[in-house]
Amino acid sequence: MDFEAVIGLEVHVQLKTRTKIFCGCATDFGAEPNTRVCPVCLGYPGVLPVMNEEAIRKTILAGLMIGCDITRHSKWDRKNYFYPDMPKNYQISQYDLPLCLGGKVGAVGVTRIHLEEDVAKSFHFATNSGVDFNRAGTPLMEIVSEPDMRTPEDAFNYLTALKEILVTGGVSDCDMEKGQLRCDCNVSVRPVGQVTFGEKIEIKNMNSISGVKRALEYEIPRQINALKRGEKLQQETRRWDDDDGKTFLMRTKEYAHDYRYFPEPDLMPVVVDDTMLAEIRRQLPELPEARRHRFVAQYGLPDYDAGVLVANGALANFFEQAAGKNPKAAANWIMTVSEITTTPIQPEHITELVAAIDAGQISGKQGKDVFAEMLAAGKPPALIIKEKGLAQVSDxxxxxxxxxxxxxxxxxxxxxxxxxxxxxxxxxxxxxxxxxxxxxxxxxxxxxxxxxxxxx
Ligand SMILES: [Zn+2]
The missing domain is CATH 1.10.10.410 (Arc Repressor Mutant, subunit A)
Incomplete structure (x- = not known):
């Protein structure tokens, strides 16, 4: 019997706002622990949250880019649970009236996008644990997909495309090393042809796109083999161990939380009027797919080059500044730069390098030496050509x-x-x-x- 997997993803994305969602504390990453805190985000009794409008606007922008319907009247809810990273014993989230509904990333449906507050971060040491509240209250968007994916590659492509969209829109930097994009993965398997879903198994809190792919590459055969041995799978939550390359049981369904959601009494509902929606619509950037097509049409680039450049918004912006008269040659040089955001090379220096080669001032081979020097020292090509005495005699x-x-x-x-x-x-x-x-x-x-x- 052949089996297939059914995969749905819940992606948590930290929004790029200057301050937290319900207080004025800064959201800058990497500060000393517990220095970006106040009574609100520490969960003191009696404090009142104040909504950050920018977080609402960024979530709506994300929704528009993904083609969601924007809920004109949404609200906040309390999700009750106790954990040391949430001392007020509830998280403010959105339950039945999220900000965005429906939408698509590629061929994968998006069910909903809602906004909530991120929790604090726990650290476990040899004999004790610590909690850093700098992260608590960072605006966190949860993007829930439909169970439309069937393979680890589908999940990888969905996450890559989603990240591209959010970075392009300036909604989030999606820096996974900083935990700005985290992913829970729901995966079940069923015999091909069966319409009902198998037992859903959730893999929690993965923080790299390639990690999600590897976890699914492990988990799907694990489930299929269990069924083939005649075992019964049960609904459960698992953890992915990136070092071991395995998933581990965390808890079964009987230990699932009952969050006892109820409407948040300390916050007003969110009303999105026509003016606000029109303002956000005007900020809609060119989406990666449209940009790829434009790069092919406007600059005559091959599909491959356009794909590589657009996959990294900063690289694509750099290319547009450097394209000059020979965009294909400029793209060739730019695609070899691994860290475009930290490179000392200026876009106009690429234009100059390409022009120097095209004019026969230096050979293509000499161009490689000049480029290496540009990468190392950030000098303009004309200066390097002069210093090295590389200029071809065209007199x-x-x-x-x-x-x-x-x-x-x-x-x-x-x-x-x-x-x-x-x-x-x-x-x-x-x-x-x-x-x-x-x-x-x-x-x-x-x-x-x-x-x-x-x-x-
Ligand atoms: Zn605060």
Whole structure:
């Protein structure tokens, strides 16, 4: 019997706002523990949350980019649970009236997007544990997909596309190393042809896109093999261990939380009026897919190059500034830069490098040396060419003098060429290159020599 997997993803994304969702504390990453805190985000009794409008706007922008319907009247709910990372014993979230409903990323349906507060971060040491509240109250968007994916690659492609969209819109930096994008994965298996779903198994809190793919590559065969052995799967929550490359049981259904949601009494409902929606619509950026098509049409790039550049918004922006008269050549150089945000190279330096090669000022091979120096030192190509004395001699006067010397010194090659042996010209070009110490522009040498030999 053949089996197939059914995969749905819940993605948590930290929004790029200056301050937290219900207080004025900064959201900057990497500060000393518990220095970005106040009574609100520490969960003191008696405090009142104040909604951050920018977080609402960014969530709506994300919804519009994904093609969601924006809920004009949504509200906040309390999700009750106790855990040391949430000392007020509830998290403010959205239950039955999320901000965004429906939508699509590629072929995968998006069920809903809602907004909530991130919790604090726990650290476990040898003999004790610590909690850092700097993260508590960071605006967190939860994007829930439909169970439309069937393979680990589907999940990988969905997450990659989703990340591209959110980064492009400035909604989040989605820096996974900083925990700005985390993912829970629901996966079940069933015999091919069966319509009902198998027992849903949740893998919690993965923080890399490739980790999600690897976890599914482990988990799907695990479930299929269990069914093939005649075992029964049960609904459960598992944890992915990236080092071991395995998933582990965390808890079964009987230990599932009952969150006892109820409407949050301390916050007003969210009303999105026409004016606000129109303002956010005006901020809609060009989406990655549209940009890929434009790169092919406007710059004549191959699909592959357009895909590589657009996958990284910063790389694509850099390319647009550097494209110049020969976008394909500019793209070739840019695609070799691994860290575009920290590179010392300026976009206009790529334009200059391409122009220098295209004009025959330096050879393509010399271009590689110049580029290496640009990467290392951030100097403009013109300066490197000058410092290294790389400029090819394109001065016709100098080349003519060398050509005459070469013709005078090589009567046999001259005679061969005149007798119809075109290859004899190469020997003369070689002589001129030698006389110019390799700096003459070979194409120019060739045409000067040919002209001289044919003319006389
Ligand atoms: Zn605070």
């Amino acid at each position: 016709t006067g100098a080349i003519e003098a060398f050509a005459e010397q070469a013709i005078a010194a090589n009567p046999k090659s001259v005679a061969d060429f005149r007798a119809g042996n075109k290859a004899a010209l190469n020997a003369l070009v070689g002589q001129v290159m030698k006389l110019s110490k390799g700096k003459a522009n070979p194409q120019l040498v060739s045409s000067v020599l040919a002209k001289k030999l044919q003319g006389s």
